[in-house]
Amino acid sequence: MQREIITYPNKILKQKSKDIESFDKDLHTLLDDMYETMVSKNGIGLAAIQINVPLNAFIINLPNKNDEQIKEDLVEIINPKFIEKKGSTIYTEGCLSIPEYYDDVDRAEWIEVEYFDRYGKKVLAQYDGLMAIAFQHECDHLLGELFIEKLSFLKRKKFEKEWKKKLKGSK
Numbered sequence: 001m002q003r004e005i006i007t008y009p010n011k012i013l014k015q016k017s018k019d020i021e022s023f024d025k026d027l028h029t030l031l032d033d034m035y036e037t038m039v040s041k042n043g044i045g046l047a048a049i050q051i052n053v054p055l056n057a058f059i060i061n062l063p064n065k066n067d068e069q070i071k072e073d074l075v076e077i078i079n080p081k082f083i084e085k086k087g088s089t090i091y092t093e094g095c096l097s098i099p100e101y102y103d104d105v106d107r108a109e110w111i112e113v114e115y116f117d118r119y120g121k122k123v124l125a126q127y128d129g130l131m132a133i134a135f136q137h138e139c140d141h142l143l144g145e146l147f148i149e150k151l152s153f154l155k156r157k158k159f160e161k162e163w164k165k166k167l168k169g170s171k
């Protein structure tokens with residue numbers, strides 16, 4: 001079932017999410033709903049808090065080398081932890097909770113992480129490229145943080161001005 005995506009500046013997005021304790025049917029329904037919701041908005045990542053569920057879960061589904069987004073590449077991440085981060089890289093990020101706004105964000109280039117899959121199986125993984133960037137972006141959501149909080153003071157001011165204008169226009 002598709003769910004509604006919460007958008008900035010809704011305070012729910014600032015909430016810290018909690019660890020998932022049971023890898024049960026409810027979790028599977030949540031993850032399935034998140035996938036449906038994300039794909040319907042052409043997103044590549046979505047955290048549970050973005051659909052008003054404050055649990056440590058997110059999904060990432062990057063396009064493959066033929067630029068196709070296929071479900072076989074979907075990664076479901078539960079209760080993630082960083083083990084190590086290395087290097088730095090800048091990428092123009094977007095977010096389904098801040099539609100149609102994109103800006104450059106500096107993040108670690110390489111990460112080593114640990115998380116659980118939907119069945120409660122522990123996964124150890126190393127990521128670089130867009131996967132590492134998306135993983136860090138989604139982990140920030142679980143901490144109640146958005147990528148616009150990483151912008152410089154002036155860029156943030158400019159964003160707030162543009163966003164206010166946009167919100168007014170949509171009313």
Ligand code: CO
Pocket residue numbers: 094095096097137138141
């Ligand atoms: Co986001």
